[in-house]
Amino acid sequence: MSDYTGDHYRPILMSSMNEQNFSGYINAVFINSNCQDDAFVVTQLPLKKTLSDFWSLVWDYKCTLVVLMHDPQDVSELNAQFWPEKGVIRHGGFSIKKISKATMAGYRETTLCIKHTDESQQTSLEVKLWQLKIWPKNETVPQSPSVFIGLIGMMEKHQQQQESDCHVLVTCCDGASRSGLFCAGAIVCDQIRSEGCLDVSQAVRSLKKRRIQLIPNKDQYTFCYTLAQSYLDSFETYGNFKH
Known part of the structure; x- marks a missing residue:
C-alpha cells in the first residue's frame, strides 16, 4: 500500500520503542472533527507484520473506540482479523482479551481489554470495536444513511x-477508501447540530488536507448530502436550522 500520510499529521508510536527494529512509524493520520483537533485516527487494517504497531497505536493514543468499516464476513475474507474471538492473544508487547460481543442494528460490537505486558505498566484499556454491517464490499457507499x-x-x-485525550480510530482495508466517509459524516452531523448550517465541501476539504485519498469518489460526496438530509429528517422541526 502507498503511504498517504504527510509526516506533520502522522501519529508517532511510543510504547513499542524497546522492540527490535522499532522505528515509531505507522501509516496513519490524525483527522479533525468539527469541534476538536485530531479527534480521529485513520489507518489501514493491520498486516500480519504490523499487528504490534496497530495495537501500539491504539494504546499510545487511547483509542477507546475502533470503528471498522467492513462487514465481519469481508474481514474474514481479507484475513484481517486483529482481535481474538475468544480468550487472549498477544501481539508484540500487548495482550488483547475479548470481554464480550453483541449484535446491534447495523453493526457488531466487541469489547476488548488491552494490556501492555511491560511489568512497569499496570493499567489496562477497554476498547469498543464496532464492525459496520451495512456496507457491501462491492458498493461505494453504505446501504443505510439512518444506521450510519x-x-x-x-x-x-x-x-x-x-x-479528553482519547481518540476514535477508524480503519478500513487501505486506510482511505471507506474511513473518510465516517469522519465526514460525523463532521456534517455536528455542523448541523451545533452551527445550524451545512458545508459538505468544507468538511471534505478538511479531510483531504490530511489525506488526499479520503472521499475518493462522487458517490461518497453525494452520500454526505443524503446523510445530512436524513439527519435533518430525524428532527421534528427544521426551525432551528439555516438553509
Missing part, C-alpha cells in the same frame, strides 16, 4: 464519557 447516523450518534455519546 445512528452509529455516529453512538460514537458521540461514547466520546462524551471518555477522557
Whole structure:
C-alpha cells in the first residue's frame, strides 16, 4: 500500500520503542472533527507484520473506540482479523482479551481489554470495536444513511464519557477508501447540530488536507448530502436550522 500520510499529521508510536527494529512509524493520520483537533485516527487494517504497531497505536493514543468499516464476513475474507474471538492473544508487547460481543442494528460490537505486558505498566484499556454491517464490499457507499447516523450518534455519546485525550480510530482495508466517509459524516452531523448550517465541501476539504485519498469518489460526496438530509429528517422541526 502507498503511504498517504504527510509526516506533520502522522501519529508517532511510543510504547513499542524497546522492540527490535522499532522505528515509531505507522501509516496513519490524525483527522479533525468539527469541534476538536485530531479527534480521529485513520489507518489501514493491520498486516500480519504490523499487528504490534496497530495495537501500539491504539494504546499510545487511547483509542477507546475502533470503528471498522467492513462487514465481519469481508474481514474474514481479507484475513484481517486483529482481535481474538475468544480468550487472549498477544501481539508484540500487548495482550488483547475479548470481554464480550453483541449484535446491534447495523453493526457488531466487541469489547476488548488491552494490556501492555511491560511489568512497569499496570493499567489496562477497554476498547469498543464496532464492525459496520451495512456496507457491501462491492458498493461505494453504505446501504443505510439512518444506521450510519445512528452509529455516529453512538460514537458521540461514547466520546462524551471518555477522557479528553482519547481518540476514535477508524480503519478500513487501505486506510482511505471507506474511513473518510465516517469522519465526514460525523463532521456534517455536528455542523448541523451545533452551527445550524451545512458545508459538505468544507468538511471534505478538511479531510483531504490530511489525506488526499479520503472521499475518493462522487458517490461518497453525494452520500454526505443524503446523510445530512436524513439527519435533518430525524428532527421534528427544521426551525432551528439555516438553509
